[in-house]
Amino acid sequence: MTQPPPPSGPAPGFTAPAAPYTYPTAAAPALPPVYARVPEPAGPATLGVIALVLAALATIGAGIIGVVVALRVAATVGPDLAASGTFDPRLFSPVAGDVLAGELAFWIGTALGVAGFVLGWVAVARRRGRAFGVVAIVIAALGPVLFIGAVAAILGVASAG
Template identity: 45%
Template sequence: MSDPFVPPGGPLPSADGARPTPQGPTIDSGAPVPQAPPPGAYRVPVGGYHAPIGGYAVPAPVRPSRRTGALALASAIVATLVTPIVAGVLALQIGLLVSVDELVSVTGDVVIAALSPARIETLWAEIMFWLGTALGIFAIVAGIIAIARRRGRGMGIAAIVIAALGPVLFFLAVTLMYGIGNGIAFGSTI
């Protein structure tokens, strides 16, 4: 059996650079020859090291979940679309029950007591306002987290943009629907 630590070309050359041959005399090749390791040194096997069998292997990279971005986007959509629609329907009902002339005094102050005929609708419209606000703030925070942690980055960006448009759409829907309801109930005929 051959020695696994002897290179394929035979034994290593001596310190003077001559390589021993199987026939006996040494031949000087003139090329620089690597030095032999010192006695007791650890030598590398001829074929290199073998791959470990059944040992540690680098795990495959885990793709982060996009759940944070999806949650942010869902809450932004609810805050921007659902709450203004519900509040707009409620504002239409409030407009049918409460006149602008009753709601605003001669000095320009708002008379809250004028909303008493529509107190349930007013309460639900306020609940929709605060629900939309809470969901919008949550969507913005969750969108920032999704962007920073790369967990649904595109959905996080979309959630922030959509949630930023929410207050504009809410007040536009409520104002427009209240005006339509008030025009239907208390409008003048020509």
């Protein structure tokens, strides 16, 4: 094995620095200062109010129309439906207009309820009537349950006797 050559002096023409070499100190990285996010001021509550009105129209309006239609259908068809013991769609021909009104109330209520639900979430997220938006979300979510529950209860009671 060969030995490395012995150390020699500085190369010809080299001048040593005046001060001994020191490692540079690590400076703090230049990061932008961190500021707390200043929340936007709450805007007008118009969006939340619109969401609440749509949800209330969907729930209350469609519910009232559905209950009235269910009462008329049950009063007309209920006794015949209970007496026949089977479901015959021909029994509903005298109340076809009422059934159509019930379906329209359901679908229009669904569209208004979905609009109220979505606008309620937007109002909450954008701080444009948060309280109204939360109430609109709750009412719009309960609307279908109340509508179907009320109509089913009326039709069930009326057709049972």
